[in-house]
Amino acid sequence: MKAIINVALKQGVLDDQGKATHHALDTLGFKDIVKDVRIGKQIIMELNSSNEDEAKEEVTKMCEKLLANTVIEDYQIEIVG
Amino acid sequence: MKAIINVALKQGVLDDQGKATHHALDTLGFKDIVKDVRIGKQIIMELNSSNEDEAKEEVTKMCEKLLANTVIEDYQIEIVG
Numbered sequence: 547m548k549a550i551i552n553v554a555l556k557q558g559v560l561d562d563q564g565k566a567t568h569h570a571l572d573t574l575g576f577k578d579i580v581k582d583v584r585i586g587k588q589i590i591m592e593l594n595s596s597n598e599d600e601a602k603e604e605v606t607k608m609c610e611k612l613l614a615n616t617v618i619e620d621y622q623i624e625i626v627g
Numbered sequence: 628m629k630a631i632i633n634v635a636l637k638q639g640v641l642d643d644q645g646k647a648t649h650h651a652l653d654t655l656g657f658k659d660i661v662k663d664v665r666i667g668k669q670i671i672m673e674l675n676s677s678n679e680d681e682a683k684e685e686v687t688k689m690c691e692k693l694l695a696n697t698v699i700e701d702y703q704i705e706i707v708g
Contacts, residue, residue, distance in 0.1 A: 552669050567670070567694070574692055579685050582673035588633050589648070592663035604660050611655055613648070 547593045549605045550624045553614045554586030561585060589613060598625050628674045630686045631705045634695045635667030642666060670694060679706050 555561050561584050568583040595601040605623050614621040636642050642665050649664040676682040686704050695702040 554669065554671070564670075570693055571689055574689075576685065576689060579675050579682075580672060580689075581675050584671045586669045586671070588635065588667045588669040589645075590635070590665045590667070591661060594660050594662050601660075604657065608652055608655075608657060608661075612651055 547595050547598070547601055547625060548627045549589075549591040549593055549601060550626060551589040551591065551605060551609060551613060552586060552622045552624075553589065553609075553619050554584065554621075556618055556620050559618045586619075601625050628676050628679070628682050628706060629708045630670075630672040630674055630682060631707060632670040632672065632686060632690060632694060633667060633703045633705075634670065634690075634700050635665065635702075637699055637701050640699045667700075682706050 564582075564584040567585060568580060571577075571580050571583065591605065593601050593604075595604070602623055602625050605625070609621045609623065610616065645663075645665040648666060649661060652661050652664065672686065674682050674686075676685070683704055683706050686706070690702045690704065691697065
């Protein structure tokens with residue numbers, strides 16, 4: 547079983563990395579098409595678990611304890627396979 | 628229109644960040660459930676475009692030029708909304 551966890555900065559939190567990337571894209575000639583860029587993390591985890599609910603519960607604990615800084619970041623968990 | 632771009636290290640490329648996270652999860656008591664961790668980037672982009680094909684083409688160019696290091700990374704593009 548696999549978990550895909552997307553961790554992104556909350557709306558309103560300054561995203562330096564996204565801003566720098568946006569600026570770089572502007573200078574590369576994509577100024578007209580790019581309106582906003584935000585960058586987060588995608589964590590892909592292989593799990594020893596056959597129960598989807600249990601897996602999601604464990605991954606939620608991992609996010610709260612380590613994977614996300616819940617003061618400034620939101621996370622989404624998707625369990626697949 | 629919005630593009631979601633997932634950039635991940637290719638299979639076989641050492642993922643230090645993933646390894647460190649895996650180790651940290653082991654020490655936090657998730658040793659039994661976590662088999663493997665890999666960490667990539669998720670880039671969320673707002674686009675000034677109403678044509679899905681054109682948007683995908685432009686974003687592919689951005690990935691090749693800036694967003695992904697295609698020697699060691701793979702990318703996936705999803706156009707939504």
